[in-house]
Amino acid sequence: MEKRQVYLDYGATTPVKKEVLDAMIPYFTEHFGNPSSLYTQGQEAKHAIDIAREQVAALIGAEPREIFFTGTGSEADNWAIIETALANQKKGKHIITSTIEHHAILHTGDYLETLGFEVTYIGVDSDGFIKLDELEAAIRPDTTIISIMYANNEIGTIEPIEKIAAIAKKHGIAFHTDAVQALGNLHIDVKKLGVDLLSMSAHKIYGPKGVGALYIRKGYQLPTHIHGGGQENRKRAGTENLAGIVGFGKAAELARENLVEHIEQERHLRDYFIEQVLQQIDDVQVNGSLESRLPGNVNITFKYIEGEALLLFLDMKGIAISTGSACSSASLTPSHVLTAIGVPVEQIHGSIRVSIGDFTTKEDLDYTIEALKESVAKLRNISSVSSSSGW
Amino acid sequence: MAMYNDKVMDHFTNPHNVGEFDNPDGEGTYGSPVCGDMMKISILVDANDVITDAKFKTFGCGSAIASSSVATDMIIGKTVEEALEVTNKMVLDELGGLPPIKIHCSVLADHAIKSAIYDYAQKHGKTYAGLEGFDPNAPEDEDEHAIPEELN
Numbered sequence A: 001m002e003k004r005q006v007y008l009d010y011g012a013t014t015p016v017k018k019e020v021l022d023a024m025i026p027y028f029t030e031h032f033g034n035p036s037s038l039y040t041q042g043q044e045a046k047h048a049i050d051i052a053r054e055q056v057a058a059l060i061g062a063e064p065r066e067i068f069f070t071g072t073g074s075e076a077d078n079w080a081i082i083e084t085a086l087a088n089q090k091k092g093k094h095i096i097t098s099t100i101e102h103h104a105i106l107h108t109g110d111y112l113e114t115l116g117f118e119v120t121y122i123g124v125d126s127d128g129f130i131k132l133d134e135l136e137a138a139i140r141p142d143t144t145i146i147s148i149m150y151a152n153n154e155i156g157t158i159e160p161i162e163k164i165a166a167i168a169k170k171h172g173i174a175f176h177t178d179a180v181q182a183l184g185n186l187h188i189d190v191k192k193l194g195v196d197l198l199s200m201s202a203h204k205i206y207g208p209k210g211v212g213a214l215y216i217r218k219g220y221q222l223p224t225h226i227h228g229g230g231q232e233n234r235k236r237a238g239t240e241n242l243a244g245i246v247g248f249g250k251a252a253e254l255a256r257e258n259l260v261e262h263i264e265q266e267r268h269l270r271d272y273f274i275e276q277v278l279q280q281i282d283d284v285q286v287n288g289s290l291e292s293r294l295p296g297n298v299n300i301t302f303k304y305i306e307g308e309a310l311l312l313f314l315d316m317k318g319i320a321i322s323t324g325s326a327c328s329s330a331s332l333t334p335s336h337v338l339t340a341i342g343v344p345v346e347q348i349h350g351s352i353r354v355s356i357g358d359f360t361t362k363e364d365l366d367y368t369i370e371a372l373k374e375s376v377a378k379l380r381n382i383s384s385v386s387s388s389s390g391w
Numbered sequence B: 001m002a003m004y005n006d007k008v009m010d011h012f013t014n015p016h017n018v019g020e021f022d023n024p025d026g027e028g029t030y031g032s033p034v035c036g037d038m039m040k041i042s043i044l045v046d047a048n049d050v051i052t053d054a055k056f057k058t059f060g061c062g063s064a065i066a067s068s069s070v071a072t073d074m075i076i077g078k079t080v081e082e083a084l085e086v087t088n089k090m091v092l093d094e095l096g097g098l099p100p101i102k103i104h105c106s107v108l109a110d111h112a113i114k115s116a117i118y119d120y121a122q123k124h125g126k127t128y129a130g131l132e133g134f135d136p137n138a139p140e141d142e143d144e145h146a147i148p149e150e151l152n
């Protein structure tokens, strides 16, 4: 087979679409004004940000004034959790999240623990769904915020956010969701969901890296996170990443226009890929829910081999995928997500994430399946464990 | 930019001495799949105590496989005493270096060699100075372990 370049790590990041780049370019050179300046160039820049805010708002059913641009999705997560926690200390110092969150949430929780906050991590079932009864039981009078991700970055499980938000609301607790992976991959309507805070990032939806946004429900009091100038309605100071924000807006607009098609196409390719891998390679296991799952996410375990070695073989064939853990050890936990859904540690080492996107073709997948077959066979031949010898 | 140098990649993609013997004179395993790498080395030893052939089977990352390949190359043709002098550092040098978080994988190789020789010594009632104090069942070093990659 002729060597191709096959990018299958859209979950990590996406290329900037041509239309997005075209929309951005003038804001580096011609329309470079500072959006806070009062003369024409400044006002033009400000207008461009207003448009982008409308575009991002439209993608999630929010009002433009509920969208606050940030530097990254991680920043939005930090802002939502830390400022809510700090602002509500009179009520209490207890936070609830899950065991499968992105590190932008988990490490924020660790940080708050150093400040004397208490964090409860809710477990998930073998498909990666939050245990709702466990969540309800964890709620205490001093709980101030619940943060549960919309869709998981490793296994793609889509959480029942509407139900979780309702539970939080019933108890008068703020609810945040990290929607970085969900954005542009499923229909999001913040009003219907009933969330207070929702994090987004541009680079997962064919926008540029280094731009994110936080949705803050109208009426929700979230303190200022970066102190300084009056940008972002005085909540996040700093001269805006103008071109980046314009790019995020354009990417959001494209995502909204193409949503149905995008989901349909990715799901189709994903299901084809999973089916073929299961058919053509032995001792394979798909991790995560097969129903409520991001359309482009595949997470599979190839038993008896190690994922990084597989990643290298695929890389040599021009294929980009990612693994859940590097050559690691018992002293360090491999993939907290796969651990949380109960995948045995030795199998976690052989797990990879393949994430499909808008530029993926069936030919790319066929090429990848061939490469996988060959590489897995080669590594199994080298391996000191096998289906006959066992682990 | 690649993570490993050409020599490591070469041994990883075309590893030497993969396999097992039907009747090995010595066989040793080190590591475990739970830890992310497990190396098994088998040796054939002649009447003059020379390792005439060695084979390996490894579950592990690229550098674990490359270390196994190089380590088996290194001991073939050596006497048992000489093979016991093969250190982690020598395997590492032979590979032209590994990324710091992967150095652990070469430790595996020198341990697996010793385990195989230990097995040989046990079966043949031999003792070697180089095996003094060696415990094939000692737990893995916790020191130089890799940091797990985080998914975005």
Ligand SMILES: Cc1ncc(COP(=O)(O)O)c(C=O)c1O
Pocket: A012, A071, A072, A073, A074, A075, A077, A102, A104, A149, A151, A152, A153, A178, A180, A181, A200, A201, A202, A203, A210, A211, A212, B151, B152
């Ligand atoms: C679920 C999730 N949350 C947060 C982030 C962080 O976003 P960013 O890279 O924009 O900081 C990512 C991706 O990296 C993610 O997948």
